[in-house]
Amino acid sequence: MIGVPRSEWGSQAQWAVTAPLLAANLYGVGWALPLALGLCAVSISHYLAKLGSARPYRVQVRLGFLAVAGLALAPGLARILWVPLLGTTAQLLFGYCPMARLLDLMPWNRRDALSWRLVLGVLTRRPGREGLLV
Numbered sequence: 001m002i003g004v005p006r007s008e009w010g011s012q013a014q015w016a017v018t019a020p021l022l023a024a025n026l027y028g029v030g031w032a033l034p035l036a037l038g039l040c041a042v043s044i045s046h047y048l049a050k051l052g053s054a055r056p057y058r059v060q061v062r063l064g065f066l067a068v069a070g071l072a073l074a075p076g077l078a079r080i081l082w083v084p085l086l087g088t089t090a091q092l093l094f095g096y097c098p099m100a101r102l103l104d105l106m107p108w109n110r111r112d113a114l115s116w117r118l119v120l121g122v123l124t125r126r127p128g129r130e131g132l133l134v
Contacts, residue, residue, distance in 0.1 A: 044062045105119060
């Protein structure tokens with residue numbers, strides 16, 4: 001994987017499989033979403049066992065993703081999959097993970113008081129090094 005640090009290959013591979021599954025589901029492939037959610041659940045289990053806690057972002061991001069993408073299983077909410085699809089694509093291509101940015105603002109992940117300055121700083125911070133186009 002060009003541009004992706006070796007330590008990120010497994011993580012990025014999961015997202016590289018997940019993004020097309022989300023897109024396939026949006027275009028009517030019914031089995032794609034359950035497979036994407038199952039892959040995410042396996043990944044959560046892997047990182048929970050490996051890291052021993054739900055505190056690391058690798059676990060929190062996947063739990064958040066599972067929650068948002070899982071909403072698409074409810075009748076009338078299928079279009080919500082565009083949110084995780086765009087976020088996953090941004091992560092894969094540019095190393096910009098909107099879910100991680102949102103999690104940065106959660107009370108359990110920050111020390112500073114929530115402010116517009118903090119929100120703007122988190123949203124505009126440079127992306128990570130793991131994007132394929134970085």
